[in-house]
Amino acid sequence: EPEVTQTPSHQVTQMGQEVILRCVPISNHLYFYWYRQILGQKVEFLVSFYNNEISEKSEIFDDQFSVERPDGSNFTLKIRSTKLEDSAMYFCASSVFSVSNTEAFFGQGTRLTVV
Amino acid sequence: ELKVEQNPLFLSMQEGKNYTIYCNYSTTSDRLYWYRQDPGKSLESLFVLLSNGAVKQEGRLMASLDTKARLSTLHITAAVHDLSATYFCAVASNSGYALNFGKGTSLLVTP
Numbered sequence: 001e002p003e004v005t006q007t008p009s010h011q012v013t014q015m016g017q018e019v020i021l022r023c024v025p026i027s028n029h030l031y032f033y034w035y036r037q038i039l040g041q042k043v044e045f046l047v048s049f050y051n052n053e054i055s056e057k058s059e060i061f062d063d064q065f066s067v068e069r070p071d072g073s074n075f076t077l078k079i080r081s082t083k084l085e086d087s088a089m090y091f092c093a094s095s096v097f098s099v100s101n102t103e104a105f106f107g108q109g110t111r112l113t114v115v
Numbered sequence: 116e117l118k119v120e121q122n123p124l125f126l127s128m129q130e131g132k133n134y135t136i137y138c139n140y141s142t143t144s145d146r147l148y149w150y151r152q153d154p155g156k157s158l159e160s161l162f163v164l165l166s167n168g169a170v171k172q173e174g175r176l177m178a179s180l181d182t183k184a185r186l187s188t189l190h191i192t193a194a195v196h197d198l199s200a201t202y203f204c205a206v207a208s209n210s211g212y213a214l215n216f217g218k219g220t221s222l223l224v225t226p
Contacts, residue, residue: 031212042219043158043203048212056212091157100146100211106158 002026004107006092012113013082021077021110023092032075033093033104034067036060043091049075050098082114117142119206121217128194128224136189136220138204145182148205148214149189158203162189194224 005024013019025032034046047057049067064080075094079086089111093104118141128134138147145166150158162171164180164187171178175198177190187204201221205214 033213035214043205043214043216045208045213045215050212056208056210058213098207098211099148099214100144100207103148103160103163104214105160106150108157 002028004092004094004105006090006107006110008110009108010111010113012115015084015114016081019079019082019112021079021090021092021112023075023077023107024073025075025092025094026105027073029094029096029105031055031095031098031104032067032069033095033099034077035091035093035106036088037091037109038088046077046090079112082112084114087112087114117206117208117215119204119215119217121202121204121220124218124220126220126222128191128222130195130224130226131193133193134191136191136202136222138187138189138217140185140187140204140206140215142185142206142209143182144206144209145180146207147180147187149178149187150203150205150216152201152203152219154201161202189220191222194222196224196226198222199224 032049037043047061048055066078089109092107095104120139147164149161162178167182169180180187201219203219205216
């Protein structure tokens with residue numbers, strides 16, 4: 001069964017360092033997303049990406065965040081200068097159409113720990 | 116701002132009992148999703164509710180949607196330990212590009 005895959009599963013980084021989280025969405029999906037979940041809290045939307053551009057972003061997704069689809073399969077989230085409060089589980093998701101029409105499928109997550 | 120509220124946030128129930136989780140939302144969306152999350156794991160899609168009056172059942176779980184009341188319910192019948200997890204409802208934003216999640220209901224089923 002097709003699935004969204006994320007790497008790495010766990011990343012530890014020093015405050016101020018740049019990190020890149022990687023995702024391979026399901027191959028026939030057109031919409032891609034990043035969400036984050038701080039430990040014990042709810043899942044928060046960061047950004048959605050369609051047709052090689054950002055379609056929506058939340059207030060959390062400030063200038064230190066960026067997304068890219070560098071090739072036909074990968075979808076990345078870059079955090080330029082990590083802060084302690086960026087520590088969270090980051091989930092990539094994808095869907096065939098927008099989430100007003102189809103469900104999104106989530107990857108297994110990358111746990112980011114900023115020290 | 117779209118709000119999605121779940122209750123209860125924590126639920127401890129005995130095996131064999133029935134219970135309902137409620138999800139209220141503030142938008143006019145007629146699309147609602149239920150996800151399950153086991154500790155440290157990803158979000159697993161349970162139900163996609165696409166219209167008013169939609170009802171879906173899978174095993175001991177049944178989800179329904181009332182778009183007029185902006186309410187969805189997740190009913191648990193004869194709970195078993197394997198159902199212990201956190202359950203999230205999510206509603207699409209007005210733009211359709213984002214899911215807004217409730218805070219989740221942490222369910223613990225005990226013998």
